[in-house]
Amino acid sequence: xxKFGNFNIAxxxxxxxxxxxxxxxxxxxxxxxxxxxxxxxxFSTKWYSELMQNQGIKDAAWVTIKVAFVSSTMATILGTxxxxxxxRFGSFKGRTLFSGMIYAPMVMPEVIIGLSTxxxxxALAVDRGVFTVTLAHITFSMCYVAVVIQSRMSSYDDxxxxxxxxxxxxxxxxxxxxxxxxxxxAVISGWLLSFTLSLDDLVIASFTSGPGSTTxxxxxxxxxxxxxxxxxxxxxxxxxxLVTLGVVTASIIGRRQKQQTI
Amino acid sequence: xxFMLPFIFVLKISLAEPIMAIPxxxxxxEWGDSLLPSIRASLESYLFLFxxxxxxxxxxxxxxxxxxxxxxTLIIGYSIAYSVAKAPTRWRGVLLMLVILPFWTSFLIRVxxxxxxxxxxxxxxxxxxxxxxxxxxxxxxxxxLAVYIGIVYSYLPFxxxxxYANLEKMDMSLLEAAADLxxxxxxxxxxxxxxxxIPGILAGCFLVFIPVMxxxxxxxxxxxxxxxxxxxxxxxxxxxxxxxxxxxxxAIILLALLVVPIMLYQKSQEKAIS
Numbered sequence: 001x002x003k004f005g006n007f008n009i010a011x012x013x014x015x016x017x018x019x020x021x022x023x024x025x026x027x028x029x030x031x032x033x034x035x036x037x038x039x040x041x042x043f044s045t046k047w048y049s050e051l052m053q054n055q056g057i058k059d060a061a062w063v064t065i066k067v068a069f070v071s072s073t074m075a076t077i078l079g080t081x082x083x084x085x086x087x088r089f090g091s092f093k094g095r096t097l098f099s100g101m102i103y104a105p106m107v108m109p110e111v112i113i114g115l116s117t118x119x120x121x122x123a124l125a126v127d128r129g130v131f132t133v134t135l136a137h138i139t140f141s142m143c144y145v146a147v148v149i150q151s152r153m154s155s156y157d158d159x160x161x162x163x164x165x166x167x168x169x170x171x172x173x174x175x176x177x178x179x180x181x182x183x184x185x186a187v188i189s190g191w192l193l194s195f196t197l198s199l200d201d202l203v204i205a206s207f208t209s210g211p212g213s214t215t216x217x218x219x220x221x222x223x224x225x226x227x228x229x230x231x232x233x234x235x236x237x238x239x240x241x242l243v244t245l246g247v248v249t250a251s252i253i254g255r256r257q258k259q260q261t262i
Numbered sequence: 263x264x265f266m267l268p269f270i271f272v273l274k275i276s277l278a279e280p281i282m283a284i285p286x287x288x289x290x291x292e293w294g295d296s297l298l299p300s301i302r303a304s305l306e307s308y309l310f311l312f313x314x315x316x317x318x319x320x321x322x323x324x325x326x327x328x329x330x331x332x333x334x335t336l337i338i339g340y341s342i343a344y345s346v347a348k349a350p351t352r353w354r355g356v357l358l359m360l361v362i363l364p365f366w367t368s369f370l371i372r373v374x375x376x377x378x379x380x381x382x383x384x385x386x387x388x389x390x391x392x393x394x395x396x397x398x399x400x401x402x403x404x405x406x407l408a409v410y411i412g413i414v415y416s417y418l419p420f421x422x423x424x425x426y427a428n429l430e431k432m433d434m435s436l437l438e439a440a441a442d443l444x445x446x447x448x449x450x451x452x453x454x455x456x457x458x459x460i461p462g463i464l465a466g467c468f469l470v471f472i473p474v475m476x477x478x479x480x481x482x483x484x485x486x487x488x489x490x491x492x493x494x495x496x497x498x499x500x501x502x503x504x505x506x507x508x509x510x511x512x513a514i515i516l517l518a519l520l521v522v523p524i525m526l527y528q529k530s531q532e533k534a535i536s
Contacts, residue, residue, distance in 0.1 A: 011342055011345040015418075019419075022375035025378065099532060100524075107524055108472070108520075109473055109475060112517055115500065115510065116513065200369055217370050224374050236375075239371060
């Protein structure tokens, strides 16, 4: 039953073309000399140098990186704790409610998350800005981290922790010396995941941002609404390149670690 | 105990959201002087939703778009996931990464990439016209078709990943048994493979259907004025009409519609992990 027929090859070729052709075309046309996005006018990097002079985009990129860095770090800490709670405490009061809160934001339409978070900030009279965007990003990306940790913990051998505790190690030291190193790959991938989620988010940031906290996706969105321009292609290409680099690095790290444990 | 304190903190943040989203508690308090008029006003915005057919139409149209695009994504995603799972082991890692990569790439950028392709003077029309298949440009941009293409494209990895996880674990000896007993490949697929992959199919469909119901970016950028989706209505009410109570009411009803699918999804995930 190890047949890999024509149908499978066709499905893969068509499927991957569908997934990749739009991105490849996008990258290709960022190096286009002509301002018209559909007409090829020769190779040029002028849109990149133009991008470097665009203060609005640079500011937005800086805000986005700050938000993504802080929120993914916080989300990783909180999400790891939540994931550990879910696996360590078999059943506790309100477990179903708690697990519902972990899973719901992953599928919940973003407009609902954005609106409800904003209304909470308004009710608490918090001024909207970089701080509120960061807080909103922590809230939703934390859930993804929790799920990643939880699935890693399901194959975790509890007897190691018990051995450490039996030998007189304090719970905190056990966590730092035993549990954390074992789940570290999951923690890192959780961090990377929340970083990209925060980098990408348009809808939630639009709801929760205030003056002076325009993020890069918000900036790109307002540019896209005005029309297709090579500058957007250029900024998109940079983002796609960064993300690709991150994903490939992460998977190489993951593979090396797997080999080490074997 | 070490875990309990942040856990309470997490609980507090997450719990705050759904409560705050209900209009009487927040947005209306901003405008009303006392509690009484604000509660009355909140009911008014719900009544308003039901009196204006636009909203009901938007919910129904979102439902239609979400169902059709989930089915389309399932068919395309299943063929890709199935092929990846059947591919030689040494290819699988690379193939899987090729599926995951677009999932990490910005949503907005991927939707934007389609604008350049689907536009009336876009690349697709240019290519088709130069080959000579058509002589008049196709109007795809700003139609429902463009929205379907955008949704299927954006949500495909969400469908492929759970399906692949499920298909990869499938016991191949069952398929061999079916084949040995004289079952034809197509029938084996239909009566053995598909039923065994139901958990993967369900997880994938939930992951696509629920977020698509409230999708905003795709209908806004690819769809036209006629494309009615509730996420876009909510956005318009909030950002352009500045009507927070109505926007909140729209969100609450959407949430009420999605509570059952979200709970089913949560159940299936819990089962998968434990």
